[in-house]
Amino acid sequence: MTELAYDPAGAARSRSRASGLGRAVAIWLWGLAALIFLMVVVGGATRLTESGLSITQWKPLTGIVPPLSQADWLAEFENYKRIPQYSEVFPDMDLGGFRFIFFWEWSHRLLGRVIGLATLLPLIFFWAKGALSFDLKAKLLGILALGGLQGFVGWWMVKSGLSGRVEVAQERLAIHLLLASVTFAAVVWIASSLKDRPAEVPTRVLSRLKGFSAGILALVLTQIGLGALVAGLRAGRVFNTWPLMEGHIAPPLDQLTSLSPLWRNFVDNMVLAQFQHRMTAYALLALALSQALYALRYVPATRSSRRAVILACAVATQLLIGVATLVLAVPLWAGLLHQAAAIVVLGLAAANAEAIWAERSRRMA
Template sequence: MTWTFDPPAPGVFAPPRRDTGCAVAAWLWSLAGLILLMVLLGGATRLTESGLSITQWKPLTGVVPPLSPEQWAAEFENYRRIPQYAQVFPDMDLSGFKVIFFFEWAHRLLGRLIGLYAALPMLFFWANGRLPGRLKPQLLGLIALGALQGFVGWWMVKSGLVERTEVAQERLAIHLTLASLTFAWTVWMAAGETFRRSGEGEPAPGARIFAFVLLALVFVQIFFGGLVAGLRAGRVYMTWPLIEGRFVPPLDELAAMSPPWRNVLDNMLTVQVEHRFTAYLLLALGLAQAVWLAIEEGAAPATRRALVFLALVAVQAGLGITTLLLAVPLWAGLAHQGFAMIVLAAATLNAQALAREG
């Protein structure tokens, strides 16, 4: 007897592709929204000094918060052993600890939920033949990036548990930049599934390079913003446009630390100058892109995208100045961090659209 296997008819395990793109795109856009929420919750955790309230990393059992008085007492005792409690919150009681604990617990829980929300639909769409081949390696890369982000988050927290009262600013900046990369990667894939080739023809020479340079510069600015946040450098030199009466501080103050490379990461004045002047550069290049495309392309979609990007960068600069002048209140800090993701999304969509045209 000869055994044969007839593959299932289309629509059984591999439904027709005509409705697939919408479902995959909707999933990816909602995933990007969750990552944006994660960035905002991470900002709130930092601004409320909650990030060190959970002193252990329990990837599975950490989903459940303390449920009994004994468990809460044990968690609080763990927190009282680290320098932050003794030097920053020596008068904190158990009720105050519960507030900062739940900020950090919610941040970690949302990270786990995002991991599931990324992995389970991906497996479903893949098993049912609904994922385009081009998306499969990109999604695997996204899952790997999410796993790396979890490890980096704990590596960041560990830096503040022994000798410091806060996490290391360079680790915080890496953590934020990785989250931003994850967000941009998801937006890129979502846009690719939502929009097809525009048929507008080849963009102006150099437009793609310009767009990717701006996208890279947004990531650099987000990294510098992470350094400013980690050093609490937004609560010093709270004047604009001058710093200590000068537009550019003296070189000996910018390079006061030894070895010189430490100033890039550790000198509060230098870090704030890096963040400010990268913002100026983004504004200048965004304006140059908009003017150039208006001359080369007229009222083309590329020009409109460039104008939107320029407007968003200008709003973000205004939020940054407001945050600085007000000494980083919670609402302003969160608005500034959240709007950075909007600027990043605009830069990503512009680069993705130009890569798709032609």
């Protein structure tokens, strides 16, 4: 029997190829996260410019092409004139104004299609090249499914504003934004997991940091959902003072519970929506500062403490941006900056949580 000779040069080439593919997968995922970030920012502009209802039909394939002729533009404008938003909010809008809002919604939907292709095509390529583990394949298929679901939820949201209302339902807007945020956080988590990190945190400290990181991530997602309710209700344009709401830390109970039945206040009450958003911001800052102080005390001069400090600074900055946005009564630039900063905070929180949980999992393995 002839023994197969070990080929060190061939083994080295295989390791180099695998390493190169691994780096390519990481670059792809970080690029995908950047596209989702851009999608959320454009979505914010779509909301703030009242553009979300400008395209009244859902055409997943043919909708990629915008109107190309004057007749096409007039036909789209006529479709828009049939919904309540035109007659009740923009009755004096001309074709030029319609083109402006159409551009934002069309760009938002186009980005959704681009993200779908940017997820599917590289996934097929890396799968065929054998660059993905079984675990990674399952996670990436989940990301692809979330993207598909987001398209349906987006249309479900838009449909709520085409009759009987002059804007989309705020609870559907919150679900739409939360789903995008969860997808973004998941992509950041997976991309972060592809990086090897040395162990640096004692086991007794890891448990506490794990709790901090999970709590912060959950609060960031909660705050984003509450922010969507504020945006949907236009609650940022009332009570434009800080730190008090019209002279109160907490508005009177009868204002917070003015709607009946009681549950309606959590989705339809502008006063409660803004109050919840404020209080959650304070809770998030307190938790992020607590994590940073704990990490600086028990694991100073480590990646974990640096991540915690950066995250706390980002949360504090976001709170200041939120205050400015409120006091200025939500100008477009401030609203977009506030939403963009929220997604940056979410990305930092997801990367921080992944690093801590991964190290704890390695210790328990």
